[in-house]
Structures are given as structure tokens and as C-alpha cells.
Amino acid sequence: MPNILRVALADEERRDLHALLGRRDLTRYSRQRGERMRLLDQGRSVAEVASVLECHPVTVRATVHRFVKGGIAGLPDALRPGRPARLLGxxxxxxxxxxxxxxxxxxxxxxxxxxxxxxxxxxxxxxxxxxxxxxxxxxGFCRKRTRDSVRHKADPVLQQAAWAQLEDLRPCVRPHTRENAI
Incomplete structure (x- = not known):
């Protein structure tokens, strides 16, 4: 028979959990861990909590072990290693x-x-x-890929002169007829 996991929070822990879940800056995973603990405190089983929150029962048990080690303060995500992200002033x-x-x-x-x-x-x-x-x-700034062309900056008079010069350089091509083919 599997070991039934029961969680009963003290009143102070319940208030701390409620305050934690009320935070707006909480990450998604931290909120899920808090919700798991809240549902377990209501007397639900690990399987029920896993079903309601659509996660694996092992994940629910891992949350309980995390709570046992660190209390309510152990539920939020730990700090990530590395340099913190640089924000513009x-x-x-x-x-x-x-x-x-x-x-x-x-x-x-x-x-x-x-x-x-x-x-x-x-x-x-x-x-x-x-x-x-x-x-x-x-x-909220939008980015658009810029065009690789500078055609919009060209002088129309110079363009017309360049097209005329190209027309003068083209060889004269006669239309294809039977008389020209022989």
C-alpha cells in the first residue's frame, strides 16, 4: 500500500502561503508550487492535486519535499546563477x-x-x-526589416539618363522570321 502524503499547514504558514500567492511578481512555477501546497492543505490527495493542476504526482511530491526543507520561503524559484540582466535606466x-x-x-x-x-x-x-x-x-517599439534597396533615394533624372544609355548599348535584335533564319 502506497504511503499517503498528508499536509497540514499551521495558521501562520497558511497566511504566509496566501500572501505568497497574492504577489503579482510571482513566476508561473512558483505559483504552481503554492497552489499545490494550498490544495494539499485542503485535504486533497497527491493524485487529486496532480489531476486538478495537470501535472505528475511526482511533481506534487517534490513540492512537498521542497516545503519540508525550506517552508513557505522555499516554494519560490531560487536565484539563477550568473550576472543579473542589465536594464536600461x-x-x-x-x-x-x-x-x-x-x-x-x-x-x-x-x-x-x-x-x-x-x-x-x-x-x-x-x-x-x-x-x-x-x-x-x-x-512597445515595433521592428520592421528595412529594405536592402536604395532605389527610393535615387534621382529620377539620373535614372532616366542611365536607362537611355543602356538602350543605346543594346545590340539591335531583328524579329525572328523564316527569311532571317536562312
Missing amino acids: VEDRAALGELLDYSGQAGITWGVPALCEWLRAERGVEISSDWLGELLRRE
Whole structure:
């Protein structure tokens, strides 16, 4: 017979769990772990909780073991190793927004690598182009692929002269008829 896992939270732990689940900055997995503990505290079995939350029973048991080791404070995601993500400061975002707004009105397009260079030269901010692109998407700036052509910048008079010169260079081609074929 399998070992039945029962969870009974103290009143203080229940309040802490409720406060944890009320946080808006909680990650998806942290919220799921909190919900598992809440349902187990209501007297539901591991199989019922797994069915309701559409996860595996082993995942529910792992949440309980995590709770036993660290309490309610052990349910949120642990800190990730590595350097924290670099965010642009308020002044840098405002300057970048002004630059993009002005450039958009003037018809100037910027690529993300060029914006990184501008930030490095003008603001002294080192940021990768991938991360800057992600930050711009989050801020609501849309990106469009620019055309590889400069046709829109060409002078129509010079274009007409170039086409005329090309026409003069073409060999004269006679229409294909039976008399010309012999």
C-alpha cells in the first residue's frame, strides 16, 4: 500500500502561503508550487492535486519535499546563477525613446546593433543587441526589416539618363522570321 502524503499547514504558514500567492511578481512555477501546497492543505490527495493542476504526482511530491526543507520561503524559484540582466535606466530609456521618435518622424531607420553603438557612444551604456531588441519589444517599439534597396533615394533624372544609355548599348535584335533564319 502506497504511503499517503498528508499536509497540514499551521495558521501562520497558511497566511504566509496566501500572501505568497497574492504577489503579482510571482513566476508561473512558483505559483504552481503554492497552489499545490494550498490544495494539499485542503485535504486533497497527491493524485487529486496532480489531476486538478495537470501535472505528475511526482511533481506534487517534490513540492512537498521542497516545503519540508525550506517552508513557505522555499516554494519560490531560487536565484539563477550568473550576472543579473542589465536594464536600461530611466534616463537612458527616455533618451532612446526620443531618438527613435525623432528618427521615425524624419524617416530614419535604426537597426538594433546601431542603437547599441549609439547607446555606447552617447550614453556610455554597454548592452547586447539581443537584449536591447527584447527590451524594445517590451516597451512597445515595433521592428520592421528595412529594405536592402536604395532605389527610393535615387534621382529620377539620373535614372532616366542611365536607362537611355543602356538602350543605346543594346545590340539591335531583328524579329525572328523564316527569311532571317536562312
